[in-house]
Amino acid sequence: MSSPMFDELEAALEELRSQQKRIREAQQEAEQETTSFRTKDRMISAVVDHKLRLTELKLSGSRYRSLAPAELASRIVEAVQAAQDEAAKKSMDVFTKLAPTASGPQFGEVLNTEFDLDRMFEEAVRLAQTPLFPEDVKQSEKNEEAESDGK
Template sequence: MSSPMFNDMEAALEELRAQQKRIKEAKEQAEKETTSFRTKDRMITATVDHKQRLTELKLSGSRYRSMAPDELASRIVEAVQSAQDEAAKKSTDAFAKLQPTASGFQLGDMFNGNFDLDRMFDEAVRMAEAPLFPEDAKKNAKNQEADTDGK
């Protein structure tokens, strides 16, 4: 017969694995996303991938040909940065609602390459399985040793 605490633990672990699945699915979806930004004058369009890397740059019309090189470069940089900022916001918004509380990581880790989903969940499981009060666990271990020695 299972105890209520065991049932609660099983339910918590099931929810944890379900959350892990939701995060993996969101990550896979995000990896397919691209974000484009077009300047107000529609002259420059910058497209970035889910890691905010520039994947495409389009110059429309012919006005850019008469611009000073520094001005054109500045406008391109501005368009690329706007696309990157928009992509970062989209990703952050998508994952913020999935972020477990007290997970030990910052949401930005997911986007800068320092995020390890499996390690995060393994740590959560380890913490869930650990005694709530380490002092009590030590006392119980000592009591068990004493019982074993006395037999």
């Protein structure tokens, strides 16, 4: 026989696991994305991956040869930054559809850092299983002592 509190905890843990699955699927979707950007004059194209790293850079035609080195470098930087901005927006869109409205802006922090999704959820489960009241902690300690004495 289970108590209403236990049933609520089980439902909350099931919802947590369901959210974990949706987030993992979104993360996999985002990791498969690459983003391309081509300048208006089609002279420079840049491709970045889901972590905003440059994976490809192409110079088309021969007009770039007539540019001053500083101007060519500046145009390359602009193309790469435009590709990175677009990729960041794509990633943000994938994750914000999962988040409550108030949490949306916080995803930028997640996307720009390495994070351990499993560790985050395991910590949430651990906290959910932690007794809420001091009496529960005392009873839990007594139960553990009784179990260790019985072994």
